[in-house]
Amino acid sequence: MNELAAVMSFTLKNKLKSKAFIVTTVIIGLLIAVFVHLPLIIEAFSSEEPDRVGMTEDESGLAVQLKQYFEQQSNPAIEIVILPQQGTAAADLAQAREEIESGELKGYLQLSDDNRQEEHAFPSFVFHSKGTMEFSIRSSLERALQAIKMEQMVDELGLSRQQIAALTSPVSIQNVQITSEAKEGRSETEVVIAYILVYAFLIILFMAVAMYGNMIASEVTAEKSSRVMEVLISTVSPVKQMFGKIFGTCILGMLQLAVFIIIALAGLSLPYNRAALSGLNLNLSDIPFSLFAYFVIFYLLGFFLYGTVFAAIGSIVSRTEDLGQALMPITLLILAGFYIGLFGLNAPNAGWISAVSYFPFFTPLLMFMRIGMTEPPFWQIGLSILIMLASILLMGWLAAKIYRTGVLMYGKRPRWKELWKAMRSTQ
Amino acid sequence: MERLRLEQVSKTFGSHLAVDSLSLSVQAGEIFGLLGANGAGKTTTMRMVLNILKPDQGQIYWKGKPSYESLRKLTGYLPEERGLYPKIKVSEQILYMAKLRGISRTDAEKSLKYWLERFQVLQYYDMKVEELSKGNQQKIQFIAAVIHRPEILVLDEAFSGLDPVNVELLKDSVKDLRDQGTAVLFSTHRMEHVEELCSNICILHRSKAVLKGNLKELKQKYPRERVQLKTASPVEGLERVKGVLQVQSTENGYDIRIADEASAQQLLSLAMSQTNVIKFEVKEPSMNEIFIKAVGGEKNE
Numbered sequence: 155m156n157e158l159a160a161v162m163s164f165t166l167k168n169k170l171k172s173k174a175f176i177v178t179t180v181i182i183g184l185l186i187a188v189f190v191h192l193p194l195i196i197e198a199f200s201s202e203e204p205d206r207v208g209m210t211e212d213e214s215g216l217a218v219q220l221k222q223y224f225e226q227q228s229n230p231a232i233e234i235v236i237l238p239q240q241g242t243a244a245a246d247l248a249q250a251r252e253e254i255e256s257g258e259l260k261g262y263l264q265l266s267d268d269n270r271q272e273e274h275a276f277p278s279f280v281f282h283s284k285g286t287m288e289f290s291i292r293s294s295l296e297r298a299l300q301a302i303k304m305e306q307m308v309d310e311l312g313l314s315r316q317q318i319a320a321l322t323s324p325v326s327i328q329n330v331q332i333t334s335e336a337k338e339g340r341s342e343t344e345v346v347i348a349y350i351l352v353y354a355f356l357i358i359l360f361m362a363v364a365m366y367g368n369m370i371a372s373e374v375t376a377e378k379s380s381r382v383m384e385v386l387i388s389t390v391s392p393v394k395q396m397f398g399k400i401f402g403t404c405i406l407g408m409l410q411l412a413v414f415i416i417i418a419l420a421g422l423s424l425p426y427n428r429a430a431l432s433g434l435n436l437n438l439s440d441i442p443f444s445l446f447a448y449f450v451i452f453y454l455l456g457f458f459l460y461g462t463v464f465a466a467i468g469s470i471v472s473r474t475e476d477l478g479q480a481l482m483p484i485t486l487l488i489l490a491g492f493y494i495g496l497f498g499l500n501a502p503n504a505g506w507i508s509a510v511s512y513f514p515f516f517t518p519l520l521m522f523m524r525i526g527m528t529e530p531p532f533w534q535i536g537l538s539i540l541i542m543l544a545s546i547l548l549m550g551w552l553a554a555k556i557y558r559t560g561v562l563m564y565g566k567r568p569r570w571k572e573l574w575k576a577m578r579s580t581q
Numbered sequence: 582m583e584r585l586r587l588e589q590v591s592k593t594f595g596s597h598l599a600v601d602s603l604s605l606s607v608q609a610g611e612i613f614g615l616l617g618a619n620g621a622g623k624t625t626t627m628r629m630v631l632n633i634l635k636p637d638q639g640q641i642y643w644k645g646k647p648s649y650e651s652l653r654k655l656t657g658y659l660p661e662e663r664g665l666y667p668k669i670k671v672s673e674q675i676l677y678m679a680k681l682r683g684i685s686r687t688d689a690e691k692s693l694k695y696w697l698e699r700f701q702v703l704q705y706y707d708m709k710v711e712e713l714s715k716g717n718q719q720k721i722q723f724i725a726a727v728i729h730r731p732e733i734l735v736l737d738e739a740f741s742g743l744d745p746v747n748v749e750l751l752k753d754s755v756k757d758l759r760d761q762g763t764a765v766l767f768s769t770h771r772m773e774h775v776e777e778l779c780s781n782i783c784i785l786h787r788s789k790a791v792l793k794g795n796l797k798e799l800k801q802k803y804p805r806e807r808v809q810l811k812t813a814s815p816v817e818g819l820e821r822v823k824g825v826l827q828v829q830s831t832e833n834g835y836d837i838r839i840a841d842e843a844s845a846q847q848l849l850s851l852a853m854s855q856t857n858v859i860k861f862e863v864k865e866p867s868m869n870e871i872f873i874k875a876v877g878g879e880k881n882e
Contacts, residue, residue, distance in 0.1 A: 157653075160680045168669060381664025385725060388631040388658040389681040562633070 161398025190421030352526035374468030456518030469560030617785030657731030
């Protein structure tokens, strides 16, 4: 037991001290901190001032109406600047163009002559601006004009206020989830939170398993290629070595994840961020505690299942250069699980997704996704955990056997047949 | 006192017989030479001694017991392929290996300081292994093998890649360990090291022990077939002496191969009759010759 602890602490200590680890932790930590504050940063950089759009005075009075419409808003996106008439449309445009060039105006809204002759027809417009992607200005203008047009038409039709209100009120649909149990289903915001959370956790699970798995494999291969292995196997049994390394990396991973999660949560619970979140009707305390617990359970299960496989693969490769290729199949397996998980977010009740969520290599991602998005009966969760535990034992046993053989085999990567033969002849 | 005994030990990998019923015994305070061409089965034998591999047949006894509970404390290993963590400080990895061997940190620290000082490399204590020269890395590797004062020390090509000064340094250390009672299982391709260090040897050839025993006794069993002769002026007619197989002129005189020892005296009187003899020696076979004879003239690996 002492040796296991020694291998664990050695793995952990050296990784914690390694430059690569410190640098990645700091960089990802900073990225998370920035990401959490993204709304605030965007707000800080975008000006409070409304965009100024020019319009020429006109007998229809639309320019004034539009100006008034925006002025009535509490926080208008656009301010209409009325320009004096110059006689011809071309001169009007030239005048506006100068203002745009000098930066006084963001754009110029020109009435087009196309359908002015028709009675009751609302004029059409041309928007001149330097940018090509002024969608937000355009849609603001469109909304405003639509409202003005509506008012005009309504006036002409002589409808009452109530009638107008009834006409313009939006249609409402509310989502309530039906679950197998008698209790009330989840509300819409709960589902949104679950969706975001499961999405985030899927990414974390996927990244963690892939990243730390690779770490285990490359450490084993590095020990082999630097031939430290020769000395190590004469001091510690390969099985203890392997599990020491997996446990050590697991603790390392949890420490790193804890740092990231603390940064994220600390950022989110800052007063201004909390206000922004509650503005969206999202509240961190709405997240069910059980989801966190399941996250930890499935993280650990996934880590150990993949960790043993990564260690076994690392042990049969003698050169670091060959490792990537050897890890390809298992990497693809994780990727497949991840993409099925993402797909499943939008169809968590699909039969085939429930079915593949019992496949141990997919369970951590898919069963977790199902728990987050739907409410699978408890026996299903229990069954998948049992299957995972059994597979971890099986893979651990097999990986230990491969490891014990693999660490002594040098040269070309052995084929399965050679490995099998060698496995039978060692011990 | 017997530290290590192998009895009819065999090991097969697939269809390849790596070690074929090998028996040997190493005493405390003895350096035992395990010799053989590449691929003869030395490394496999050593791995079985270290309990990394289990023999298919036969039995290994450590200090008289067929199994030993704390073998990692009992044995030390310097593998032929050197291996240390390149990016980790010398002190850290040696202390780690000592910890794996079950040695307390203070003991390990003391022992490490002693060895670093002895090898005159105390300044490397806090350096990373990749910053050291190959020869110095080898000293560190040696320290890793002996840090826990093993009673059975397995040295695979301990002195390869070292300059003569460092070879002497390490050789003296091995001799010291022997004098302190360590049983050393020693493998090398350098026969002069065998002659200098080993009392008993075993030559492996194609998985089998072809020659085994006390080095002095073995040498006596081999006929003395070489005469070295140095004279003041050239000697005529050496080839015609009865029993002479081959005469080779060298810078120092003559190197003569004879069929039996009786011819030697005739060579001496012939030389004395013609000129002054400066040196005359009937040489015992060198370890090199014994090795080549044992392994056979046949072209091997």
